[in-house]
Amino acid sequence: MYDVIVVGGRCAGAATALLLARQGHKVLIVDQAQLPSDVRLSTHLIWHAGVDQLQKWGLLDAVVATNCPLLTGFSLDMGELVLRGTPPGTQAEAALAPRRLALDKVLLDAALEAGAELRQGVTFEDVIREGERVTGIRGRLADGSGFTAHAKVVVGADGTHSRVARAVGAEVYNESPKEAGSFNLYSYFTGVELDGVEFYSRPERMIYAWETNDGRTVIGVIQPGNAPRPARQDMEAHFLQELSTLTPGLAARVKAGQRDDEWLGGAIGTFCRQAAGPGWCLVGDAGVTMDPITAAGITNALRDAELASTLIHQGLSTPQGVDAALADYQARRDAIAVPLLGFAQEMAKLAPPTEDIIKLFMALAGNQKQIDRYYGLFGQTVTPAEFFDPANMAEIFAAA
Structure with missing residues (x-):
């Protein structure tokens, strides 16, 4: 019997497990993958509120030590007007864009150091219930054998297509199809000089560039999700044509560098899911998936991890129990997440x-x-x- 089982060992799950283990709870992390491993469809940006969380948890230096620079300068180029600034009211006074292989490893290592257990190669299949209450999980191991574990609460941190959310029947609301959002085409480059974090707003386009680990930059072009998309064999030409037409200065810097990875692209539907129920809760993209145009996903995941772990700790430490402690989790999460979801969805239209x-x-x-x-x-x-x-x-x- 565990206090908490966390399904998903990446940033949302590892952070939740870390915070609970540090408070003395018996925590099991399960994941289908062999961790750490990279997440290909991620632009990696952690905004200031998320970086402050890492600093609060004592992990910021470890992330920076993966050769990932702090990002302190921001510009939004709208053609005739350029706005330069930085968000107020932060402790670290910086953003950060670590590759997920680096970030997730730091969080997972810290969770294991705090006493959490990790079982890899576990494919989640369903929750275990006693009446209406979730009391554990069942799945299968890589060799096909069965796996079960029991806990006082199960946390679904298994991403946008969360199997935990489906298993518990979490209600979906504020839903938008991917065609109503944005389509993001990007890759990684070396040898491209940047002036901090660069955004370019153009008609029906948003172009961005920032530095990630080891001197590499992630550079992308965002267009409306319902606009025609380039075929895979045309992505390079399409990308360079967009930059040459809309941001010739950035295009020249990109051409002076070198692309060192494949082209990545995609669009996602967005939604909120019911945040908690008897014996379970959701964190990160499993609970709220936003359009990536505001690059809010990792920051949201770290914030959810802290809120959920705080409430679970209260529930495990008081006679009222976990279900009572999680009763207002959704309202507290949504008070922040829903306005941000709407803001991102409106931006994703890329309307004039x-x-x-x-x-x-x-x-x-x-x-x-x-x-x-x-x-x-x-x-x-x-x-x-x-x-x-x-x-x-x-x-x-x-x-x-």
């Missing part, structure tokens, strides 16, 4: 800016405090409600 949006960005020019607050929307140090509050809008326009 309205007259009001154009006026807002013109008003932001030269107002460094408010430019930084705008970046705080992405860094998750300023909420959409705070930034777009009528009083804050009035302050921006009054200053302009």
Whole structure:
């Protein structure tokens, strides 16, 4: 009998297991993969709120030591206007974009050092129940033999296509198909000089570039999910044509470097899932999957891990129990996640800016405090409600 079984040992699951194990709970992590292993479809960015979490947990130096630089400069190029700034209200005052092989290993190693157990090569098949309550999991090992384990709570940290979520029948809401979001085409390059984290907003396009581990950069072009997509054999030509047409300066730097990985691309449907039920809860993309245009996924996962582990610890430590402690998990998660989900989904349309949006960005020019607050929307140090509050809008326009 374990206190907690975490299904999924990557960033959301490893962080949840780490925090619970540090509080003295008996934690088992199970994963189908042999960990650590890379996650190909990830742009790796951890915004400021997530980096602050890593620093709080004492892991930031270990991630940086994987030869992953802190990212402190941010620019949004809109053609005739460039906004440079950094999110306010952070401890580390930086973002970070580690490859998942590096980040997940740091988190998993820390979880194991704290006392969590790891079983790899376990394919999750179903939950075990006593009445309506989840009391464990069953699955199979690589050799085909059966596997069962029991716990007071099961945490699903197994990603967008979560088998745990399906097994417990987690309700889905705020759902959007992938065609309503964005399509992201990107790869990795060496020898490309960057000026911090670079974003370029163009008609029906968003182009981005930032540095990850070992001097490599991840550079991509985002287009509407319902727009025609290049065939695999045409991805290189399509990518270079987009950059040459829309961002010739970046295109020249890319051509001076070298692509050192395959082309990656994709679009995803977005949603929220019911966060918890009797004996179970979901963290990370298993609970909320957002459009990747705001690169919020890892930051969200680390925040969910801390909230869920805090509530589970309370439940395991008090007579009221885990189910009572998790009763408001969904409301607390959604208070932050749902506005961010809506913000990302609106951005993912890549629609032409309205007259009001154009006026807002013109008003932001030269107002460094408010430019930084705008970046705080992405860094998750300023909420959409705070930034777009009528009083804050009035302050921006009054200053302009």
